[in-house]
Amino acid sequence: MLSRRELLILLALFAISLPAVTARLYSSDEVEYFSYLRSLWFDHDVSFDNEYRYFFEHRIAQSGDFHQTFLELETDTGRRINYGTVGCAILWSPFYAVADVLTRTMRVMGRPVEANGYSQPYISAVAYGSAFYGFAAIVLAIAVTRQVIGAKEFSSGLAVWFGTPLLFYMYVAPPFSHACSAFAVAAFVAIWIKVRRTWSLGGITALGFAAALMAMVREQDVFCALGPAVDFVVSYFAQRDQRRRGPTWVGACAGAVAFLVGYLPQLIAYQALNGFPRPSPLVTRKMFWYSPHALQVLADPAHGFLWWTPLALLALVGLIAMTFTPGRVVDPATGRSIRDLRQVGSCMLLMIALQVYVSGAVESWTVAGAFGQRRFVAVTIFLVVGLAACRRAAAAFSFIRIATNIAIVLCVWWNLALTLEFGTLMMDRQKLELRRNAYDAFITLPRTAPQLFYRYFTNRSSFYKPAGSH
Numbered sequence: 001m002l003s004r005r006e007l008l009i010l011l012a013l014f015a016i017s018l019p020a021v022t023a024r025l026y027s028s029d030e031v032e033y034f035s036y037l038r039s040l041w042f043d044h045d046v047s048f049d050n051e052y053r054y055f056f057e058h059r060i061a062q063s064g065d066f067h068q069t070f071l072e073l074e075t076d077t078g079r080r081i082n083y084g085t086v087g088c089a090i091l092w093s094p095f096y097a098v099a100d101v102l103t104r105t106m107r108v109m110g111r112p113v114e115a116n117g118y119s120q121p122y123i124s125a126v127a128y129g130s131a132f133y134g135f136a137a138i139v140l141a142i143a144v145t146r147q148v149i150g151a152k153e154f155s156s157g158l159a160v161w162f163g164t165p166l167l168f169y170m171y172v173a174p175p176f177s178h179a180c181s182a183f184a185v186a187a188f189v190a191i192w193i194k195v196r197r198t199w200s201l202g203g204i205t206a207l208g209f210a211a212a213l214m215a216m217v218r219e220q221d222v223f224c225a226l227g228p229a230v231d232f233v234v235s236y237f238a239q240r241d242q243r244r245r246g247p248t249w250v251g252a253c254a255g256a257v258a259f260l261v262g263y264l265p266q267l268i269a270y271q272a273l274n275g276f277p278r279p280s281p282l283v284t285r286k287m288f289w290y291s292p293h294a295l296q297v298l299a300d301p302a303h304g305f306l307w308w309t310p311l312a313l314l315a316l317v318g319l320i321a322m323t324f325t326p327g328r329v330v331d332p333a334t335g336r337s338i339r340d341l342r343q344v345g346s347c348m349l350l351m352i353a354l355q356v357y358v359s360g361a362v363e364s365w366t367v368a369g370a371f372g373q374r375r376f377v378a379v380t381i382f383l384v385v386g387l388a389a390c391r392r393a394a395a396a397f398s399f400i401r402i403a404t405n406i407a408i409v410l411c412v413w414w415n416l417a418l419t420l421e422f423g424t425l426m427m428d429r430q431k432l433e434l435r436r437n438a439y440d441a442f443i444t445l446p447r448t449a450p451q452l453f454y455r456y457f458t459n460r461s462s463f464y465k466p467a468g469s470h
Contacts, residue, residue, distance in 0.1 A: 002143055006154055010142075013158075014135045020171045021131045022460060023124040028070065030175035031061045032082050034126055036269075037089035037096055038117040046273045048080045054118055076275035083283055086269050087216030088180045092129045099125035127174040134170035134179035140186040141384035144193050148344055149322075149388040151395075156388040163311040163412035165372035166380050168419050172463075177218055178377035184214040185224055186381040192228040193344075199235065199247035201254055208255035212262025219279065221378050223354035225259075227347035234343060286363040294360030297373065302431035303366040305356075305373035308418070311411035312376070314404065315383040318390030319349050345389070348382045355379055368430045371422050417441035420452050423463040 002010070025031055035051035043050070052070045055061040061070075073081050099121040106113050106121075113119055138161045145153035161167065169178040188210040195203030207228060215222035236247040267277040274280055298305050306313050322345030359365060359375045367374055387408070394404040418437065421427035426444070427437055445452070455462065 002139065010139060017171070018131065019457060021127050021174060022172055023120070023127040025055065025060050025123055025175050028061055028063050028066055029084070031055050032084035033088045033177050034175055035082065036084055036086050037092055037126070040089060041096060042117045046079070046269050048082055052080055075273055075280065077273065079273055081280060081282065082273060083280060084177070085216050085219060086266050087184065087213060088177050090216065090265070091133060091180050092126050095125040095129035096122060130174035130179040131170045133183035134166055137182035137186040137380050140190045141381040144190050144381060145385045145388045147193055148385055149392060152388040152391040153384070156391060157384050159311065159387060159408050159412055160380060160384045163415045164309050164380065164383060165374055166377050167415065168371045169374065169377055172419065172423060173371070176374070178374050181218045181221055181378045182380040184217040185221055185378045188214050188224060189381050196231060196235065199232065199251055201251050204251040204255040205258045208258025209262040212259045215263060216266045218378060220355065220358045220375065223358055224351045226354060227351040230350060231343060231347045287361045289361065291357045291361040293365040294356050297360040297365050298356060301434055303368065303373065305376050307432055307434065308372040310414060311387065311408065312383055314390045314407060315386030318386035318388065318393065319345050319382065321393045322389045323349060348385060352379050352382055371419070414441060417445050420445055420449065424452060
């Protein structure tokens with residue numbers, strides 16, 4: 001666990017950063033996730049025609065094919081298409097409830113604000129909710145890294161916070177699902193690291209419910225459940241002949257049942273929306289089981305995860321080092337073994353590899369037009385663990401330690417610079433152009449960064465449209 005001082009420092013940093021949260025909806029993805037919450041809260045259904053019409057008529061959702069896709073096409077049940085899932089609505093609902101109460105209170109006091117689920121307090125609730133969950137993901141990642149690595153966890157958490165696209169999806173575009181995704185995966189992994197000590201029945205049940213939440217936030221994140229599943233099987237066969245508590249098949253069944261029960265809200269939503277309890281075939285038809293773009297999604301110079309987020313390369317090196325590290329890890333808080341460090345590292349690498357696989361299996365693997373390889377925001381907790389492991393391995397050699405720390409600083413600045421370039425239209429939002437982006441990151445922006453930060457806080461809307469547009 002984090003010390004009181006560390007938690008206070010993190011809370012202070014988060015509180016100071018809150019004015020940077022951009023409370024607005026813009027893209028169709030954001031509208032889809034928000035519409036789930038608004039429709040369930042006010043209309044008690046998953047029929048989104050009125051939500052889509054509102055956002056289209058109020059010129060909030062104005063992408064080229066928005067009307068054709070969301071206001072002309074219908075599902076088999078005669079409803080409007082929604083490619084999103086219900087998990088974000090579940091996570092955002094406490095914030096949305098507070099906004100609803102405050103809005104209705106303001107109306108009673110004579111304030112001219114609509115209590116219709118669309119007005120600014122509701123949008124702000126979702127935006128700040130995502131920022132909170134992104135922050136919670138970092139806190140959980142630091143706590144887990146302390147248990148697994150026992151060193152460099154606090155500063156590694158800060159580096160990943162500011163050095164990966166999580167930052168963008170916490171502050172610039174929070175109504176996307178990605179900050180919630182980072183939290184759901186981090187919560188699942190935190191439960192796994194605790195449960196794997198004894199594989200108790202209650203712990204495995206909790207892990208099943210956490211897996212269901214993870215899958216409801218972003219469907220592809222369910223692949224992360226295979227890491228603990230492999231860990232469970234390996235631990236089962238390693239301990240079945242020993243007289244000690246360990247995993248049992250009764251526990252496995254309890255976890256599976258918990259997952260199915262926890263996932264029922266999504267199945268019910270799919271049934272009502274699509275006429276069958278599974279995602280829209282318009283999504284699945286764009287996927288290929290052999291993942292033809294798996295290598296590109298990592299290393300393509302224009303769209304690859306490792307080019308957008310080079311800090312991830314250091315984290316992967318750290319996780320690989322974990323996998324080949326002999327011995328056992330001890331929880332500094334309890335003095336109890338957390339089993340084999342290599343097994344934990346291997347499972348984490350497997351979970352990342354599965355995210356590479358599913359991201360490379362999608363026709364839209366480039367995610368062109370979005371900031372970074374956004375589907376990898378889910379692996380935030382693995383990046384913190386891996387970065388701490390990399391730094392711990394480098395600590396034995398002063399030159400390597402210094403070089404690693406310099407590389408981390410450069411990686412963090414690269415992410416901040418790309419965020420500024422993306423927001424100011426200084427870069428092509430459809431792809432990376434490494435030479436041009438690097439020049440602007442290390443030559444142009446150091447001269448203009450103070451002016452851009454001032455503009456961000458005083459005229460933020462100017463970052464989202466070309467100069468001269470209205």
